[in-house]
Amino acid sequence: MLEELKKLVSRAPFVPFRITMSSGLQIAVRSREHIIVGSKGNLVVVEDDEGLFEILPLLHITSLQAREPAV
Numbered sequence: 001m002l003e004e005l006k007k008l009v010s011r012a013p014f015v016p017f018r019i020t021m022s023s024g025l026q027i028a029v030r031s032r033e034h035i036i037v038g039s040k041g042n043l044v045v046v047e048d049d050e051g052l053f054e055i056l057p058l059l060h061i062t063s064l065q066a067r068e069p070a071v
Contacts, residue, residue, distance in 0.1 A: 001061055002041045008066055009035055017066040019046065019056065027054050 008017050009032060019027045027046050029035045036045040044056040 001064070002037075002058060004064055005037060005044065005061070008064055009037065015066050015068070017064055019044070019061055020063040020065070021056060022060040022062050027056065
């Protein structure tokens with residue numbers, strides 16, 4: 001999951017994606033500037049448009065869904 005997440009974050013051009021947690025919570029990642037992957041890879045921090053943060057343990061991320069770019 002960590003490698004897949006890193007690929008989505010570094011994708012050029014960036015494509016927004018959604019993180020789904022084991023609780024069912026879904027978090028939108030709108031830009032590269034809205035996400036930080038911890039240096040040890042065990043935590044992910046996502047900022048929303050209002051400046052609020054979600055701290056996500058990598059072990060609880062169940063899926064990543066990228067939005068396909070418009071053609």
